[in-house]
Amino acid sequence: MSLIMVIVFAFLLAISFPVAHALVVGTTLGILSSDRIPMFAVIQQLMAPSQSFPLIAIPFFVMSGELMMSGKLGKHLIDFATDLVGRFRGGHAQVSVLGSTLFGGVSGSAVADATALGSILVPWQKKLGYPGAFCGATIAAASTIDILIPPSIPLILYSLVSNASIGGLFYAGIIPGVLLAIGFLAVCNISARLRGFPYEKNPVDWGQMARRGIYAMPALMLPVFVLVGLRFGFATPTEISTFAVVYSIVVSSVIYRDMTWERITRSLVFAGAASGVVLLLIMGSSCAGWIMTLEQIPERFIEWAQGSIHSQVGVLALMNLLMLFAGMFIDLPAAILLLGPLFVPLANAYHIDLIQLGVMMVVNLAIGLYSPPVGTTLFIGSMLAKASIGQTVKELLPFYGVGLIVLGMMTYIPAMTLRF
Numbered sequence: 419m420s421l422i423m424v425i426v427f428a429f430l431l432a433i434s435f436p437v438a439h440a441l442v443v444g445t446t447l448g449i450l451s452s453d454r455i456p457m458f459a460v461i462q463q464l465m466a467p468s469q470s471f472p473l474i475a476i477p478f479f480v481m482s483g484e485l486m487m488s489g490k491l492g493k494h495l496i497d498f499a500t501d502l503v504g505r506f507r508g509g510h511a512q513v514s515v516l517g518s519t520l521f522g523g524v525s526g527s528a529v530a531d532a533t534a535l536g537s538i539l540v541p542w543q544k545k546l547g548y549p550g551a552f553c554g555a556t557i558a559a560a561s562t563i564d565i566l567i568p569p570s571i572p573l574i575l576y577s578l579v580s581n582a583s584i585g586g587l588f589y590a591g592i593i594p595g596v597l598l599a600i601g602f603l604a605v606c607n608i609s610a611r612l613r614g615f616p617y618e619k620n621p622v623d624w625g626q627m628a629r630r631g632i633y634a635m636p637a638l639m640l641p642v643f644v645l646v647g648l649r650f651g652f653a654t655p656t657e658i659s660t661f662a663v664v665y666s667i668v669v670s671s672v673i674y675r676d677m678t679w680e681r682i683t684r685s686l687v688f689a690g691a692a693s694g695v696v697l698l699l700i701m702g703s704s705c706a707g708w709i710m711t712l713e714q715i716p717e718r719f720i721e722w723a724q725g726s727i728h729s730q731v732g733v734l735a736l737m738n739l740l741m742l743f744a745g746m747f748i749d750l751p752a753a754i755l756l757l758g759p760l761f762v763p764l765a766n767a768y769h770i771d772l773i774q775l776g777v778m779m780v781v782n783l784a785i786g787l788y789s790p791p792v793g794t795t796l797f798i799g800s801m802l803a804k805a806s807i808g809q810t811v812k813e814l815l816p817f818y819g820v821g822l823i824v825l826g827m828m829t830y831i832p833a834m835t836l837r838f
Contacts (some may be wrong), residue, residue: 419455421711423448423706434831437752438695441702448709455712463705466698470578471656476696478659479569480488481689483530485666486637488685489676495520496538498634501627503603507620508610510546511556514539515602518560519567519595520638528750528787532561532798540802547616549604552609555788555805555813557797559821560602562784565750566595568641569662571696572783574655575751576776578700579707579758582654583773590777590835594828601820609816636669696751703755723764733768734778734829737761741779745786749794753783774835777828785821788814 426443431437442464449455499516501511517535536557543553565572568588576583610617640662647658670677710716727733744753757779765775788796790811800810827834 419448419452419709420715421597422451423709427706431747433747437725437749438698438702441699441706441752445702445705445709460705464701472574472578472584472654473567473697473700475574475656475659476571476583477689477693478656478663479571479574480692481685482640482659482662482666484685484688485663485670485677485681486640488681489670490674494630494634495637496535496540498627498630501623503628506607507617508606508608508615509617510543511548511553511606511610511615512603514543514553514556515560515563515599515606518557518563519599520634528561528564528784529798531564532557532795532802533584535561536802537579540799544803549613550803551800551805551809552798552813554801554805554810555817556602556606556799557802558788558793558799558810559615559814559817560599561795561798562787563595563598563602565784566591566598566777566781568592569659570780572750572754572780573776575696575700575754576758576779579755580772580776582776585645585772587677587776588645590773591780593834594777594781597824598820601824602817605714605816605820636673640665657703679748699752699755701760703752706756707759710759715758719760720764720767724767730768730770731830734770737764737775738778738782738825738829741782742785745783746789747792748786749792750780750783750787753786754779756760771832771835774828774832777835781821781825781828785818785825788817 423444426447427440428441435443446457446460448835449457449460452580458495482527496513498519499513500510503512503516506512517539518531536554540550540553540557543556544550561712564570568591570588570591572582573591576582577587609615643665644658647653647661652658653661666834667677667682670681693777718782723733723736727736741753741757746758748756761775761779762772765772787793788799790796790807794812796807796814800807
């Protein structure tokens with residue numbers, strides 16, 4: 419069954435079939451090839467994961483981010499980031515990095531970040547004299563910081579397949595997110611010095627910066643409320659996600675005064691559509707995982723690893739290689755849901771912390787988002803910059819270096835996995 423499932427799944431991916439639909443079709447045909455399992459079992463396995471209570475957090479976090487960033491706040495965040503770094507070498511490119519870091523605590527979605535910020539920043543940066551491919555590369559890489567800074571949708575999905583604490587994963591995502599931001603800021607600065615990119619020479623208007631910072635503060639406090647609520651047990655992640663929606667509506671209505679029924683309706687539709695895609699992925703991957711469990715694929719994988727690799731260091735390297743490879747071809751949510759059931763038992767067998775594994779997985783697959791051949795943010799950055807994929811990938815080389823360094827640190831320095 420599993421062999422037919424994998425062959426059908428790979429074939430459908432090769433002809434650009436949607437990942438979720440490819441999973442459902444592949445698992446269905448795999449089960450049809452066996453006379454031991456009734457088709458009703460497929461329906462049961464498809465529906466079972468949709469009843470998970472923590473999944474409710476996903477549409478609410480998506481909706482809160484859409485409510486915040488669809489109004490005036492997005493522009494003020496960019497203005498605030500420009501005030502902070504615009505006067506440095508490469509500062510206008512660093513706005514993409516800093517904006518993504520600030521934006522990450524609100525949206526939790528790399529694709530939303532790349533689209534929303536990139537559509538504003540890339541044309542502005544090109545007008546100032548920055549190379550288009552470099553602008554596209556910067557937003558493609560920087561937008562992946564979003565999926566590490568809490569609240570993070572991929573970390574919620576990993577929690578679903580590993581039973582690891584969502585709060586623990588959110589805290590653990592802070593250090594790699596900050597390290598990536600620092601590394602990407604350095605790449606922008608060094609590139610600007612070597613290539614003579616323009617920078618702001620006017621003196622800083624400290625009063626204006628303070629006003630913009632105060633204006634953006636209510637939105638920037640959202641991830642703080644999420645982390646504090648989880649740390650002290652005030653509410654579950656699902657309850658906090660609903661609080662985030664209420665908070666977004668109140669802040670936009672009372673402080674920013676730009677809330678409309680149209681924005682609420684649009685955010686509801688956006689959250690529903692985004693959650694529907696994720697839910698279909700979860701349903702398909704659950705069925706695929708069930709087939710692999712029936713045929714004892716995880717157990718065989720562990721036996722092979724234990725017979726071939728005798729150290730934790732080697733297993734971690736193998737996991738990283740497999741995740742990097744998968745991230746180049748499979749979208750991040752699907753990769754987490756497919757690889758999680760394989761890697762979690764292996765991590766337990768080698769006494770690898772599941773929180774650390776979750777951070778490793780998201781950092782790995784974040785690199786895949788801006789890697790060819792099917793990197794989502796790579797395509798978005800190239801499209802916005804009106805540059806070819808090859809030109810953008812060339813500009814991404816130092817960003818790949820930073821990503822791999824951070825990945826190595828999170829893999830082999832367990833103390834860097836922040837605890838609460």
